[in-house]
Amino acid sequence: MNPIEENYANMTRRSFFSKTALGIGGLALGSLLNPSLLNAATKNSATTGSGIPNNTLPHFVPKAKRVIHLFQNGAPSHVELFDYKPKLRTWHGKQTPSELMNGKKFSTMSSQNNTPILGSIADFSQHGKNGTWISDFMPHTAAIADELCIIKSMHTDHVNHAPAITFFLTGSNLPGRPSTGSWLSYGLGKMTDNLPAFVVLTSLDKQANCGQLFYDYYWGSGFLPSKYQGVKFRGAADPLLYLKDPNGMSREMRRKFLNGVEELNQMNLKDYGDPEIQTRIAQYEMAYQMQVSVPELTDFSDEPQHVLDMYGPNVMKKGSFAYNCLMSRRLIERGTRFVQLMHAGWDQHTNLNTQLKKQCEDTDQPSAALVKDLKQRGLLDDTLVVWGGEFGRTPFLQGNIQDKAHWGRDHHPYAFTTWMAGAGVKPGISYGQTDEFGFNVVENPVHVHDFQATLMHLMGIDHEKFTFKHQGRRFRLTDVHGHVIKDILS
Amino acid sequence: MDSITQFLGRFHILILHLPIGILMLVAISMLLIKIQRTKFANHLKPTLPFLLFSGTISAVFASVLGYLLSLNGGYTESALDLHFWSAIVLSIIAALATFLSYKKKNIFHKFSHVLAVLLLILLTLTGHAGGNLTHGDTYLFEHGPDFVKKAVGMELELAPPKSLDEAQFYGHIIKPILRTSCVSCHSKSKREGDLDMSTYASLMKGGTKLAIQPNDITTSEIYKRITLPHDNKKFMPTEGKKPLSDEQIKLMAIWINSGAQQETTVTELNLSTEEHILLEKATHFSTHKVLISENIDVTPLTNNGFYVNILPSGYGLDITHYPKVGNKLNKDILESLLPFKNQIVWLKLSRNKIDNRVIPILAEFTELKKLSIDGTEITDITALKNLTNLEFLNIYNTPITNENQLISIKDNNPKLTHIVK
Numbered sequence: 001m002n003p004i005e006e007n008y009a010n011m012t013r014r015s016f017f018s019k020t021a022l023g024i025g026g027l028a029l030g031s032l033l034n035p036s037l038l039n040a041a042t043k044n045s046a047t048t049g050s051g052i053p054n055n056t057l058p059h060f061v062p063k064a065k066r067v068i069h070l071f072q073n074g075a076p077s078h079v080e081l082f083d084y085k086p087k088l089r090t091w092h093g094k095q096t097p098s099e100l101m102n103g104k105k106f107s108t109m110s111s112q113n114n115t116p117i118l119g120s121i122a123d124f125s126q127h128g129k130n131g132t133w134i135s136d137f138m139p140h141t142a143a144i145a146d147e148l149c150i151i152k153s154m155h156t157d158h159v160n161h162a163p164a165i166t167f168f169l170t171g172s173n174l175p176g177r178p179s180t181g182s183w184l185s186y187g188l189g190k191m192t193d194n195l196p197a198f199v200v201l202t203s204l205d206k207q208a209n210c211g212q213l214f215y216d217y218y219w220g221s222g223f224l225p226s227k228y229q230g231v232k233f234r235g236a237a238d239p240l241l242y243l244k245d246p247n248g249m250s251r252e253m254r255r256k257f258l259n260g261v262e263e264l265n266q267m268n269l270k271d272y273g274d275p276e277i278q279t280r281i282a283q284y285e286m287a288y289q290m291q292v293s294v295p296e297l298t299d300f301s302d303e304p305q306h307v308l309d310m311y312g313p314n315v316m317k318k319g320s321f322a323y324n325c326l327m328s329r330r331l332i333e334r335g336t337r338f339v340q341l342m343h344a345g346w347d348q349h350t351n352l353n354t355q356l357k358k359q360c361e362d363t364d365q366p367s368a369a370l371v372k373d374l375k376q377r378g379l380l381d382d383t384l385v386v387w388g389g390e391f392g393r394t395p396f397l398q399g400n401i402q403d404k405a406h407w408g409r410d411h412h413p414y415a416f417t418t419w420m421a422g423a424g425v426k427p428g429i430s431y432g433q434t435d436e437f438g439f440n441v442v443e444n445p446v447h448v449h450d451f452q453a454t455l456m457h458l459m460g461i462d463h464e465k466f467t468f469k470h471q472g473r474r475f476r477l478t479d480v481h482g483h484v485i486k487d488i489l490s
Numbered sequence: 491m492d493s494i495t496q497f498l499g500r501f502h503i504l505i506l507h508l509p510i511g512i513l514m515l516v517a518i519s520m521l522l523i524k525i526q527r528t529k530f531a532n533h534l535k536p537t538l539p540f541l542l543f544s545g546t547i548s549a550v551f552a553s554v555l556g557y558l559l560s561l562n563g564g565y566t567e568s569a570l571d572l573h574f575w576s577a578i579v580l581s582i583i584a585a586l587a588t589f590l591s592y593k594k595k596n597i598f599h600k601f602s603h604v605l606a607v608l609l610l611i612l613l614t615l616t617g618h619a620g621g622n623l624t625h626g627d628t629y630l631f632e633h634g635p636d637f638v639k640k641a642v643g644m645e646l647e648l649a650p651p652k653s654l655d656e657a658q659f660y661g662h663i664i665k666p667i668l669r670t671s672c673v674s675c676h677s678k679s680k681r682e683g684d685l686d687m688s689t690y691a692s693l694m695k696g697g698t699k700l701a702i703q704p705n706d707i708t709t710s711e712i713y714k715r716i717t718l719p720h721d722n723k724k725f726m727p728t729e730g731k732k733p734l735s736d737e738q739i740k741l742m743a744i745w746i747n748s749g750a751q752q753e754t755t756v757t758e759l760n761l762s763t764e765e766h767i768l769l770e771k772a773t774h775f776s777t778h779k780v781l782i783s784e785n786i787d788v789t790p791l792t793n794n795g796f797y798v799n800i801l802p803s804g805y806g807l808d809i810t811h812y813p814k815v816g817n818k819l820n821k822d823i824l825e826s827l828l829p830f831k832n833q834i835v836w837l838k839l840s841r842n843k844i845d846n847r848v849i850p851i852l853a854e855f856t857e858l859k860k861l862s863i864d865g866t867e868i869t870d871i872t873a874l875k876n877l878t879n880l881e882f883l884n885i886y887n888t889p890i891t892n893e894n895q896l897i898s899i900k901d902n903n904p905k906l907t908h909i910v911k
Contacts, residue, residue, distance in 0.1 A: 056802075058801070058802055059802060060802055060803070061801050061802060061803075061805050062801075065799075065808075191797045191799075191810060191812070192797060192812045192814075194812065194814055292815050293814070293815065296815060333840070333841065334812055334813075335797065335810070335812045376886060376910070377864060377884075377886050377887070377910070378862060378864055378882075378884035378886055378910030381860075381882060381884075381908070381910075460802070
């Protein structure tokens with residue numbers, strides 16, 4: 001049966017009266033509590049051009065207005081890249097001390113009984129004013145050491161990729177909660193009508209060797225209205241399809257058509273009040289705007305050669321990490337609030353000696369170029385750049401110590417490194433420490449929820465106050481946890 | 491044995507409602523009879539002896555169970571005493587009334603209004619004391635209107651200050667510290683060391699020793715205790731609770747040394763710059779002047795294609811114009827910002843096709859702290875030297891080549907520390 005007819009059929013006299021009575025009562029109550037509720041065009045929806053749903057935000061003057069999250073899916077090895085542990089080389093081949101291993105959970109992909117320490121395959125050297133140790137695998141990142149706030153004491157609750165990534169991005173290991181970008185675009189609104197507030201860029205893994213998938217719930221809106229979910233640009237060829245109207249469809253006709261569709265949708269919205277109808281209306285409109293804004297956005301011809309050179313040789317290759325880094329900058333210049341750039345390929349269980357360097361080559365120069373480019377344009381002043389994965393990698397070996405070609409490291413949730421740069425964080429510092437094996441955090445631990453609380457704080461939001469009521473409970477990005485890391489705030 | 495007393499004791503909570511209900515009813519009946527002497531009242535008369543009898547029995551029963559419950563401890567003695575004795579007196583009065591109603595009807599009817607009022611007073615007293623025991627003595631009034639709180643001697647919650655300067659040093663800065671670190675043990679009902687730190691008055695009264703000696707940290711017991719070595723037995727907060735931070739300790743010192751007044755504001759203290767910076771760091775109160783009210787209407791700006799962000803606590807407006815195909819920023823549109831020139835603190839016009847013609851307009855925005863005109867065609871910014879609040883200026887990728895312009899602006903604007911070119 002047609003759902004509308006079905007609805008009529010199910011509507012008995014009794015349910016009609018109870019529903020209308022409840023509705024009218026609720027409306028009356030709602031308007032008592034908030035007199036502006038029934039004024040069709042409330043001031044707030046006007047102030048933003050798009051409607052800030054929560055007019056109490058931001059809670060305080062924000063340091064950051066935009067975020068670019070360079071998410072390193074697969075978990076880069078902290079002991080090869082940022083957490084310099086010379087002791088690993090002197091212990092190379094010896095069994096990991098049992099007091100470190102006891103009671104720890106690992107992915108079960110490596111043997112728990114034979115865990116020889118693996119010396120770092122990368123050399124480290126000191127960079128920047130504070131002599132920060134950074135891997136020689138990342139020469140470009142090392143060169144911007146004075147811009148970075150390196151957190152070496154990250155730790156998480158989950159030991160496998162999808163749960164840990166979901167945890168990092170949404171605050172829960174189970175799919176279904178809103179991701180950080182969704183929370184922010186819901187809370188702070190959008191800054192432009194031309195482009196989505198929350199864009200996801202997925203990069204091609206150069207070797208496509210790790211088979212890491214980018215699940216859509218990594219940027220999902222969970223229980224928030226779905227217009228707040230991340231808009232994904234494709235990781236290959238054209239970032240967006242169907243930008244051009246088909247032959248015979250003029251821009252004016254498209255406009256008229258969309259106006260008509262919107263009228264129909266508005267009628268339906270009036271009948272059912274389903275926020276998903278609002279989402280549909282908003283997305284049609286956004287798509288129409290993007291037909292104009294995206295060709296300009298993706299046309300790199302206005303970038304001077306020296307800027308293109310900064311991002312490295314792959315910058316013009318669609319779907320490459322370098323291309324996406326430049327795209328991130330262009331997006332935030334044009335009013336996008338949150339860019340989540342996904343890059344896979346760091347999951348080196350059996351190919352550390354070959355793959356790690358390749359992934360570094362792929363990402364090092366563009367990441368550093370992005371920070372430098374933002375800085376030279378004055379954008380780093382109110383843009384936060386975040387680089388990091390979902391966990392670290394074990395200081396011990398996965399594989400056979402004789403079989404150098406297949407050396408690897410397993411998942412390690414007990415310590416990893418993330419860096420931030422830009423708005424509101426102290427530049428040129430390292431925060432937190434791990435033990436001499438890089439195994440456990442021993443100083444200033446930063447849990448994933450602490451990280452999220454800090455990111456919210458930089459955006460001017462008190463993570464404890466910013467909630468959304470769903471199924472009878474007020475949800476937060478940080479659940480019931482999280483402390484702002486005040487020591488890294490500038 | 492213990493567990494059986496505990497088991498029975500907990501029925502106190504259940505049974506206690508019987509004497510309350512029955513004795514309340516009987517007391518009201520007694521008053522009605524006294525006042526009205528109507529036919530209706532006469533119907534009530536014969537019920538009195540039985541009701542009084544049931545009320546007495548249930549009161550005695552509740553008292554016994556209550557005693558059993560109190561044996562298991564967990565209640566402060568002073569608070570318990572009142573409940574205990576008023577319940578016993580209540581039972582005795584109820585028993586007396588029962589006796590009179592059966593055996594000395596004349597005396598009973600003569601004095602029934604006295605008995606009734608006595609019963610009502612004792613019921614209220616006992617019930618209230620019991621309620622305070624389980625819920626704490628602030629439970630009943632903590633959400634009351636201010637005049638009620640004042641009447642019962644509770645300290646009012648202060649509204650957050652508009653700016654740091656208006657903050658009350660005790661109410662906004664010291665009290666929150668005490669509340670998180672001290673009051674869990676030094677409250678009205680717990681009173682470790684006989685010290686109650688939950689209100690200003692009780693704090694100043696001190697405990698076994700004087701807690702706060704205004705203008706002298708060396709004889710203020712609180713200050714001594716919080717600055718002891720952490721392993722000292724007398725160190726506070728004790729029992730492994732989080733010690734006060736260095737900043738919090740300094741704030742305590744500033745407050746005590748400045749006289750430890752209740753309502754003095756930060757401005758009135760004439761703090762040194764250093765102390766002021768410490769305060770800014772340790773509190774979240776805004777330190778800026780308030781430029782906007784919360785219900786500012788910025789519709790004219792959004793209608794003109796500006797993105798408007800209303801910064802909180804009156805900080806000001808953050809305005810951006812993103813270049814958009816077919817929506818050019820020109821002088822007229824920019825002029826629509828002028829009515830808000832005293833509110834706009836951040837302005838971003840990056841990459842818009844604007845040139846020197848807009849500079850006279852921009853020069854009027856004297857509250858501006860951040861200005862981005864990067865990627866525009868502006869060549870002459872000399873007039874911007876009027877913007878004396880400017881801290882951040884972005885002229886990246888503009889045709890401005892004349893270094894002298896920048897130097898003259900910098901000389902005029904001491905706050906301008908961040909120029910991107």
